[in-house]
Amino acid sequence: MNIDFTNKKTIALLSAVGILAVATIAAVVILLTLPGKAIQVEDFSGKTVEEIKKWATEKKLGDSQLVVEYEYSDTVDKDKLISQSIASEQKLNKDSVLTVVFSKGPDPDVEVTLPDFKGMTEEEIEKFVETNKLLDVTYEYAVDEKIEKGKFIKVNVTDTVVKRSTMLVFTISQGEDGTGEQIIVPDFSDYTKAKITNWAKANKVTINWKEEASDKIAKDKVISQDPKAGETIKTGDKITVTMSLGKTVTMKSLAKMSKDEAKKWLNDNGLVGEFSEAYSGSIEYGYVISNTPEKGDVKQGSTVKVKVSLGKIKLESFIGKKKEDAESFKKKVNNSEANLTFTYSEVESTEPVGTIVSQGYDSGTYLAPGTTVNFQISKGKSITVENKAGVSEDEFKKYISGLGLSLGTRSTAYSDKAAGTILENETGKKAAGSTVWYKVSLGQFSPAAGDFENKSVAEARKIIENANNSGAGWSFSEGASEFNDSVASGNTFGCSISGKTVTCKVSKGKGITVKNYVGGAAPCSTNSCSVDGVTIKQVYQSDYSDVPAGQVVDQSVGAGTVVSSGTEITLTLSKGPKPVTTAKVPDGPKTIYNGASYDETVQNIKFSFNNAGFYNLTFIKISGEIDNPDKINGVLEDVSVAFGSEIDISTEIVFKIYSPS
Numbered sequence: 001m002n003i004d005f006t007n008k009k010t011i012a013l014l015s016a017v018g019i020l021a022v023a024t025i026a027a028v029v030i031l032l033t034l035p036g037k038a039i040q041v042e043d044f045s046g047k048t049v050e051e052i053k054k055w056a057t058e059k060k061l062g063d064s065q066l067v068v069e070y071e072y073s074d075t076v077d078k079d080k081l082i083s084q085s086i087a088s089e090q091k092l093n094k095d096s097v098l099t100v101v102f103s104k105g106p107d108p109d110v111e112v113t114l115p116d117f118k119g120m121t122e123e124e125i126e127k128f129v130e131t132n133k134l135l136d137v138t139y140e141y142a143v144d145e146k147i148e149k150g151k152f153i154k155v156n157v158t159d160t161v162v163k164r165s166t167m168l169v170f171t172i173s174q175g176e177d178g179t180g181e182q183i184i185v186p187d188f189s190d191y192t193k194a195k196i197t198n199w200a201k202a203n204k205v206t207i208n209w210k211e212e213a214s215d216k217i218a219k220d221k222v223i224s225q226d227p228k229a230g231e232t233i234k235t236g237d238k239i240t241v242t243m244s245l246g247k248t249v250t251m252k253s254l255a256k257m258s259k260d261e262a263k264k265w266l267n268d269n270g271l272v273g274e275f276s277e278a279y280s281g282s283i284e285y286g287y288v289i290s291n292t293p294e295k296g297d298v299k300q301g302s303t304v305k306v307k308v309s310l311g312k313i314k315l316e317s318f319i320g321k322k323k324e325d326a327e328s329f330k331k332k333v334n335n336s337e338a339n340l341t342f343t344y345s346e347v348e349s350t351e352p353v354g355t356i357v358s359q360g361y362d363s364g365t366y367l368a369p370g371t372t373v374n375f376q377i378s379k380g381k382s383i384t385v386e387n388k389a390g391v392s393e394d395e396f397k398k399y400i401s402g403l404g405l406s407l408g409t410r411s412t413a414y415s416d417k418a419a420g421t422i423l424e425n426e427t428g429k430k431a432a433g434s435t436v437w438y439k440v441s442l443g444q445f446s447p448a449a450g451d452f453e454n455k456s457v458a459e460a461r462k463i464i465e466n467a468n469n470s471g472a473g474w475s476f477s478e479g480a481s482e483f484n485d486s487v488a489s490g491n492t493f494g495c496s497i498s499g500k501t502v503t504c505k506v507s508k509g510k511g512i513t514v515k516n517y518v519g520g521a522a523p524c525s526t527n528s529c530s531v532d533g534v535t536i537k538q539v540y541q542s543d544y545s546d547v548p549a550g551q552v553v554d555q556s557v558g559a560g561t562v563v564s565s566g567t568e569i570t571l572t573l574s575k576g577p578k579p580v581t582t583a584k585v586p587d588g589p590k591t592i593y594n595g596a597s598y599d600e601t602v603q604n605i606k607f608s609f610n611n612a613g614f615y616n617l618t619f620i621k622i623s624g625e626i627d628n629p630d631k632i633n634g635v636l637e638d639v640s641v642a643f644g645s646e647i648d649i650s651t652e653i654v655f656k657i658y659s660p661s
Contacts, residue, residue, distance in 0.1 A: 041090050042088055072107035136166065139171075144175070186229060206237070207238070210241070219299075248300070259288065271302055271304050277307070313366065322356065343374045347376045349378035382429045400436055409438075412470055414472040417441040447474075457478060457506060481505070493506075545577070549613075585641050586609060601657050616652045620654065
C-alpha cells in the first residue's frame with residue numbers, strides 16, 4: 001500500500017492520529033503515576049489478628065503498611081484489640097502505616113501480696129483471684145472433718161508475695177461428708193477453658209490442666225479429656241483436660257535482619273516481638289543482634305525478645321569539660337550495653353584545675369562496646385611553696401596571693417614569737433588554685449592573777465585549758481580552802497602567779513565564830529537544837545559536881561573557832577550536886593511528846609527526869625496491848641509513879657511508851 005504524504009488530507013489524518021496517540025500515552029502515564037485510591041479503614045474492635053491481616057490482604061496493603069504490636073493490659077482481655085492508629089472511616093493512603101495494638105493480657109510479672117486465706121470462703125478467694133488477675137489458679141476439693149464446707153484448707157505456696165503467673169492450687173473443704181453425688185462427665189470438646197472451670201467449680205471437681213501443641217486442634221480448644229464424656233465421677237474427683245496451644249512455630253535466628261524484617265517475620269508467624277536496643281561492634285545500626293529464644297518450637301502468641309543494634313558508640317569531645325560530663329555520657333551509653341570504661345589521670349597544665357585536657361580517642365570516633373578510653377585531667381601548674389615562718393601574717397598573705405594560691409585553714413598558737421608572726425605553713429609543690437594552711441602566733445600567754453578571782457574552780461581551770469589548747473603550757477593549782485565572808489563557797493580568791501602556774505585559794509564561804517557556852521545555861525530545852533548558826537547537841541556528865549545542874553561545863557569546839565554554818569558542837573551539862581534522898585517527880589510529860597519517835601520520847605523523858613534528879617529509869621515499848629485508839633506514836637501510856645509527887649530519887653520509875661513497830 002502506497003501513501004501519498006504530499007496529499008493535504010493524508011497529512012491532516014496522520015496529524016490527528018499522532019495527537020490521539022500522544023494523548024493516550026499521557027493518560028496511561030498519569031494513571032500509573034497517580035497515588036493509589038485511598039482505603040477507608042474499618043472499626044477493628046472485636047476482630048482477631050488473622051481477620052485484620054485478611055482484610056489487609058484483600059485491600060492489597062503493602063507488607064510494611066500493617067504493623068501488629070502487643071502490650072500488657074489489665075483492662076483488655078488477651079488477644080483483644082486495644083487501639084488502632086487510624087480511626088474507623090478515615091482514609092489509609094499508600095504511604096500510610098496502620099498500627100494495631102493487641103492485648104497480651106495482664107502482665108504476668110506483676111507481684112501480688114497474698115493475704116491470710118484462713119477462714120475465707122471459696123467465693124472470697126475467687127474474688128481475690130479475679131481482682132488481682134492471677135493467671136494460673138486451680139481449685140481442689142477435699143474431705144475435712146474440722147473445716148467447714150466451702151472454706152479454705154491450704155494453698156500450695158508459702159511465699160506471701162508472688163507473681164501473677166505463679167501456679168496457685170487452692171484446696172477447698174467439702175466438709176465432714178465429702179463423698180458427694182455422682183456426676184456424669186460432659187463432652188468438653190466445644191467448651192472453653194473458662195466454661196470448663198465454671199463447670200468444675202459448680203460440681204466441686206478438680207481439673208488437672210495440660211497443654212500440647214497441635215496442628216489440627218485450634219488454639220485454646222480441648223484435645224482430650226480423662227475420664228471421657230459420659231463416664232461417672234464424684235465430687236472431689238479429678239479430671240485431666242488437655243488444651244491445644246495451636247500450631248507451633250520453629251524459631252530461628254533473626255540476627256542481621258533489619259528491625260522491620262524481624263517484625264514482619266514475627267507477625268507472619270503469630271509471635272509477639274519485644275524489642276530492645278544495644279550497641280554492637282559488628283552489627284550495623286538498625287539490624288538485629290540476637291533474639292531469645294533463637295531456636296526450638298514455640299507456641300503461637302509467644303513473646304520473642306529481640307535486641308536491635310545501635311551500631312558503635314560515637315565518642316563526644318570532652319576537652320575543656322569536667323570528669324562529671326564524661327561520666328554522665330558513659331552512664332547513658334552503658335545503659336544500652338556500651339560497656340565503656342573510662343580511666344583518669346592528672347597532669348600539670350595551664351588549664352583550670354579539673355578540666356579534661358586530652359582523651360584517648362578523637363571526638364567523633366566510633367567505638368566498639370567494651371572499649372577503654374583514657375582521659376587526662378589538669379591539676380594546674382605546679383607551684384612551690386616555701387617555709388615562711390617568722391614573717392608577718394600580712395606578708396604571708398601577699399606571698400600566697402602572688403603565687404596564685406589561696407589561703408587555707410588558719411590556726412593560732414601561743415609562742416615566744418611576736419603576735420601576728422607566722423609560726424609554720426604548708427610547703428612543697430601545689431597545683432594552681434590550691435589552698436595553703438598556716439599557723440599564726442598569739443604571742444606569749446600572759447594572764448593576770450585577777451583573771452582567775454572569784455570564779456569556780458572549773459571556770460579557772462577552763463581558762464588554762466583553753467590557753468593550753470593553743471600551746472600555752474600553763475597549769476592551775478588549788479591552794480588551801482579558807483573561810484571568806486565575801487566569796488561564795490567553792491569560788492577562788494587570793495590568786496597568785498609563779499612562773500607558768502596559777503595558784504588560787506578556795507573559799508569555804510562565810511564562817512561562824514563559835515561562842516563560849518561554858519559557865520552558861522544550856523541553850524537548848526531538849527537534847528539538841530540549832531542556834532547561833534551551829535547545831536548544838538547536849539549531854540550530861542556521868543558524875544555529880546558542885547556546878548549547878550544544867551550549866552555547861554564543856555564544849556567540843558573551842559570558843560572563837562571559825563566553823564562552817566551548821567557545824568555540830570557537843571555541850572556537856574552538869575548533873576549538879578548529888579541529890580537529896582527525895583525529889584519531886586516532874587509534871588506532865590505524858591502529853592509533851594505525842595507524835596515523837598520511841599527513841600526521841602525516851603531521850604526527852606531521860607533529860608527531863610535526869611534534870612529532876614531521877615536516874616533509875618526503866619522503859620518498856622508497847623504496841624497494841626493497851627487502849628490507844630488513836631495509835632499516836634511516842635505516847636507515854638503509863639508511868640509507875642504519880643506526876644508531881646515527892647519520892648525517893650533511887651526509886652525505879654517504869655515508863656510504858658506506845659510504838660506501832
